[in-house]
Amino acid sequence: MNKTTQASAGLDTALTPLRFLERAAAVHPGKLAVIDGGRRLTYGELAVDVVTLASALRASGVEPGDRVAFLGTNSAELLAAHFAVPLAGGVLVAVNTRLAAEEVRYICDHSGAVLLIGDGLLLAPVAGVGFATVREVIEVPSQDGEYEGPALRYDELMARGDAAARFEWTVDDENAVISINYTSGTTGKPKGVMYTHRGAYLASLGNALTQGFTIDTRYLWTLPMFHCNGWCGPWGVTAMAATHVCLRAVRGEDMWRLIDTENINRMSGAPTVLTTLATAPEAHPMTTPMAIATAGAPPSPTIIKAIRHLGIEIIHVYGLTETYGPYSVCEPDPSWADLPGEELSVLMARQGVGMVTAERLRVVRPELVDGELVDVAADGVEMGEIVMCGNVVMKGYFEAPEQTAEAFAGGWFHSGDLGVMHPDGYVQLLDRAKDVVISGGENISTIEVEQAVVSHPAVLDVAVIGVPDEKWGERPKAYVQIAETATITPDEIIAHVKTRIASYKAPREVEFVDALPKTSTGKIRKNELRDAAWGDTRTRIQG
Structure with missing residues (x-):
């Protein structure tokens, strides 16, 4: 390496979403960051809470690389944990809130979590569970500040911390793991999907660009923060110094109340969330611009049409837990602008093209040829498997090298989803392989x-x-x-x-x-x- 190269390399800094909160707190300390029930936090206050929690985790014995599990609904505390756990050098394991006690135990044990933080009502069923590695269970307050059970209280944990503690909002290795997200496990034991600081940074920016986040965005948390780290939303919304509005349970009445009272202009969710929104008695046409990103299952042209009828823009994205959430977007082409609503809805129901921070989507045939994957014809007819690669694809499955190698056969991640490639380069999902x-x-x-x-x-x-x-x-x-x-x-x-x-x-x-x-x-x-x-x-x- 010559001296010029060395000098350039010395200027490089690791990519990490921790930088997003550091910047938001420095540039916009008085900007409203979080609304959680009656609580309102500015970015300056959120950063103080994060530093306090990070130092409290250190005081509780969390060492670099240790996993910290969080079993909670959307809250200011879970949002803070997305920054505080990696700031302390740990790895966040956000756990699905609908899992049975034995499933929670498996994830905590498999990940080797040393602490379990969560909502009181969700922790109650695991009170008698014998965890292999969890040393302490900590309960966060309910939305109105009350505690439910006998676990260590969150404020007692925070009392161990120091709001003036000094942390570097960076990491030595951007390819270090920032979080582990467990798959649903409907066909076997759930697998731990490893996200890196670099991948989370790029996926966050990709989603911010795709969903049009700005400093004026008021984002309603209808998507669970535990799911793919909320599609990296805790980091991506923060990157724009936008406002997080927490919603702990998705109900039509509550969504519309917050949309109207908090001036919501962005949200995300599966097509079932769109259905709940569109069919709620409170549903009404929007008077200000709003957009919803949807994924999780292919939305039907019918629900797309219903949401657009309310004056809401649909952003159709596609991805998996293994791709940090959204990987592709059905990005409207300017030529679609004058299409009839029915025809446009059909086009928008496709899964589209790779997002700006992702690589292209491919649809490939089942067999490798000379060790290489072969694409199907771009005719909208020949069916194959959708595969992905690049920065916003997982590092691998935690403690599962064989499953990781199988998932990346041919050098691309195999989604298990079947689809077709249309002549315009847009992919359409037809089914899960197991559902055909x-x-x-x-x-x-x-x-x-x-x-x-x-x-x-x-x-x-x-x-x-x-x-x-x-x-x-x-x-x-x-x-x-x-x-x-x-x-x-x-x-x-x-x-x-x-x-x-x-x-x-x-x-x-x-x-x-x-x-x-x-x-x-x-x-x-x-x-x-x-x-x-x-x-x-x-x-x-x-x-």
């Missing part, structure tokens, strides 16, 4: 069927799975939630679907349900529906 229905040798996309079902005005939500069939091996069945005032029969829904897609793809059975089983992020638990349908005789054609 193979009926009489024909591949049927459950997403395509679901979108045909939900296009009926009486349908609120739907899930389609393959169920046993003596002649065809399996066939599509639809579980449908209809509006309370609707009067419709299963046969009428089937007939409607046949006007939208080929008859052989239509469900031969429709079952009305009061609600569909869902994860805390709004994804439908199709595995539960399949297990009930197949029982002990479950031997699906695709395995």
